[in-house]
Amino acid sequence: MIQPVTLHPSFQVLLVDDEPAWLRSLSLTLERAGISNIASCQDSRKVLPLLEKGQVGLILLDLTMPGYSGEELLEIISERYPDIMVIIISGMNELDTAVRCIKKGAVDYFVKTDMQEHITKGVLRAISSHEMKLVAKGMGQRLLSNKLEHPEAFDEIITCSNSMFSLFKYMESVAISSQPVLVTGESGVGKELVARAIHTLSERRGKRISLNVAGLDTTSFSDTLFGHHRGAFTGAHSTRPGLIEQARGGSLFLDEIGDLDLQSQVKLLRLLQEGEYFPLGSDRPKNAQTRIIAATHQDLQKKVQEGRFRKDLYYRLCIHNVHIPPLRERKGDIPLLLDKFLQNAATEMGKKKPTVPPELLTHLKNYSFPGNIRELQGMVYDAVSTHKSHVLSMQSFLQAMHADAELHTEDSTEPPEPFAQFEDLPSIAECTVMLIKEAMKRADDNQTLASRMLGISQPALSKRLKQLKD
Structure with a gap:
């Protein structure tokens, strides 16, 4: 079965030049760099009607053409379509012309004799910049709106929290970007569910592949992510594609990114910076058409300060940051989660869903849940597994909460001072x-x-x- 192609970027890149050979050459160059949403136009008089369709976000424009000249088109586009970015790619290497075009609104100027790699990097920079503008614009619109555009993408995330609702609107805004997303939050808050929702919202047609990087050494990380060629090392009897290739046109979710060793961090950084990688045993780079979503429960800023996580990689990863609040900060979700887990547990165990004693919810709402949603789920499944009567017993819940309270009391080296807020002791x-x-x-x-x-x-x-x- 042929994997459907995901167009990148989400907007169209329009190439305008009256030379068919140059158009073909430039198209192939950009496609090798992972830019697939490309349209070409040889007649400058047809450019403005194409722009009226509203699909173009970036134009690569020649200057010397019959009909409209490149400079004439640039002036019209800057006036009528200020959100569309224009890069001039001209056959003339003239400083005055370049300065004039930049003043008229072009974001960059290249000469056709420039190295294709140089031109490609400029185009990728422009695409990234335009994506960020679209994200910012989308965020502004969603903040003014009181509803989600794609609520179905969040069906797996059980919540009634306003903070989570705001997070959903942010996720809708950044989903169209090809830039990495860093998902942070304590263990058990549901980071993988958020990664799934981001992938769904992105409408990428490729797969969503997950990898827990904790415990992987540099060689294992490289082989797993980048794959290898036959004979790359002892035991490599056949060529094997890595997860980057398997997630082509989709998303790669790297969980526990805070545990990645420094050598592997360098390799991941190069992937994010250059958009390409080398399979083991190969000296030819491959283009990565994959969106990276990383997650961690650790404080990466602290690890950066300690020298255990690269600062440049951290800033690359957190271009978009989704921070999930812990369950103790959204206790209104506890009744919803409890009901969902009870139904799931009862169904899996072939039992009737038990009735919840009223005081159980009060106990749960007064508990800190250091293990968050995963801990609540474990409590529920344990209680249902031993459940026999009509009303659910609270005994297992109370035992779990009491055991955790004792554990935290033993671990605490500085118990809280209950009277610190009082200048004079109360009676x-x-x-x-x-x-x-x-x-x-x-x-x-x-x-x-x-x-x-x-x-x-x-x-x-x-x-x-x-x-x-x-």
């Missing part, structure tokens, strides 16, 4: 009032649950609440 009576109010707040006014938090009986708490009211 015992004042402390009692504050404790009772905080317990009732955390328990959503459930006296039974609040009394458990305080370690007193429910009647004793009821008596103290009555005294507070009096």
Whole structure:
């Protein structure tokens, strides 16, 4: 089965020149660099009607042509279509002409005798710049809008959080870019689900390939990503394409990027900078038509300061940064996630979905969830696996939360100071009032649950609440 081709970039690159041979040569050069969304025009009088279709984002324009000259077209395009970028590629190497064209709005000027590699890099720079403008424009429009354009792309992400909704709008804006995306957040927040959504939104027709780079040495990383030729090393009995080739026209998700060793970081940096790579055993570069999405739970800025992560690679990766907030900062998602996981667990285990005791949600909302969504999912599956009665038992949840609280107490070298905010220490009576109010707040006014938090009986708490009211 032939893999459908993903056009790159998302906008059209229009080549305008009256020389058919030069058009063919330039088209082939750009295609080898991974630029596939190309249109050609030999008649300068047909350029403006083509621009009216709204598909062109970049024009490579010759100066000397019958009909409209290149300079005349440049002036008209700059006036009517200021968002379209124009690069002049002329047969004349004249400084005055180049300066005049730049003043009229051209973003670059090349001579046809320049090395093709030099011209290609200029075109790639222009494409990257235009993509960033489109992203910025899209973000502005989405911030003013109160709805998502493609809500179906986020079906796997269960949330009602406003912060996540804002994140979705940002993801819709950056999806069209071919630049890398860095997904950050604590372990268990759902970084791979976000990577899937970005790939879906990009409408890339190639595959989304995932690789956890933690533990890969330099050789394994190179072989896995770039592939090898037959005879490249002992045991290489046949040519094998790497993941970059398998994800051609799609996305490559590199998880745990913070664990990548420094030598492998250099190789990944070159891939991002040059857009090309060398399979092991080959001296001919291959073009990478793959969008890189990386993810980590680590603080990469701190690793940069410590010299354990390259600064230039960090800035390359985080051109677009999606930071997922932890579950403790979006506790409104807990009921939705709990319901979803209960249904999934019951279905997988062939059981009826159990009823949730009301106090369970209060306990969960007062828990910090260091393992985030993955931890909640584990709790639910464990509880359903031992579930027998109509109402779900809270015992396994309470045991898991208690065990985690003890673990964090043991690990904590500096326990928090509860009275640090007070200049003068409160009295015992004042402390009692504050404790009772905080317990009732955390328990959503459930006296039974609040009394458990305080370690007193429910009647004793009821008596103290009555005294507070009096």
